[in-house]
Amino acid sequence: MKMRKLHLGVWLLFTIAFASVSCEKEKIVGTDDLPATGSTFLKEHFNNVTVLSVTKEKEGFSGTEYKVLLDNRTEVKFDKNGNWKDVDGANNIAIPTTFILPVIVDYVTEKYPNADFNSIEKDNGNFDVELTNELELVFNSQGDFLRIDP
Incomplete structure (x- = not known):
């Protein structure tokens, strides 16, 4: 019985702590x-x-x-x-590229000349880029192309 109360107390304390941190x-x-x-x-x-x-x-x-x-x-x-x-432009609105690594801008300009940047996010050391043609590209921290996200 004491063990059960202890488990309940620990669980309750953990729940309260998690709720206050995650809010x-x-x-x-x-x-x-x-x-x-x-x-x-x-x-x-x-x-x-x-x-x-x-x-x-x-x-x-x-x-x-x-x-x-x-x-x-x-x-x-x-x-x-x-x-x-x-940086996220709503509904395929183009965003400026002046803060984006030039190697990424050059890659997109060469490979997708009819598309603009719609958003870019720093994500775990990579850059996730969405173009106005809804294509999603991933680049590493140096700006090297990694893949197209489905």
């Missing part, structure tokens, strides 16, 4: 709350686009993330230091 805490913040690196990124690569909102999320073990929604319906995600993680 997303999201709040709208001002553009001034975005780390300087993120602000600079937006000024350099989205200079003529207006920021509609900045959301700060605290996500358990993965830390803080910022989501910026622009008036052209592009969403940019930054890590806690303001480094971009994901």
Whole structure:
């Protein structure tokens, strides 16, 4: 009986701890709350686009993330230091390529001259790219083409 109560207590404690860590805490913040690196990124690569909102999320073990929604319906995600993680243009809207590794831009321009970049995400050391023709490509951290994702 004591062992059963102990197991129940441990399980309950684990459940409460997991729930409190995994709960997303999201709040709208001002553009001034975005780390300087993120602000600079937006000024350099989205200079003529207006920021509609900045959301700060605290996500358990993965830390803080910022989501910026622009008036052209592009969403940019930054890590806690303001480094971009994901740039996503809505509904096949082309995104700028000025921040993308030139070798990736050159590859896409050569192989898919009629397509633009719709999104790019840093994912486990790779770059996941979606083109406006809905093709999904994966490149390594140096920009070498790895594969087409189905």
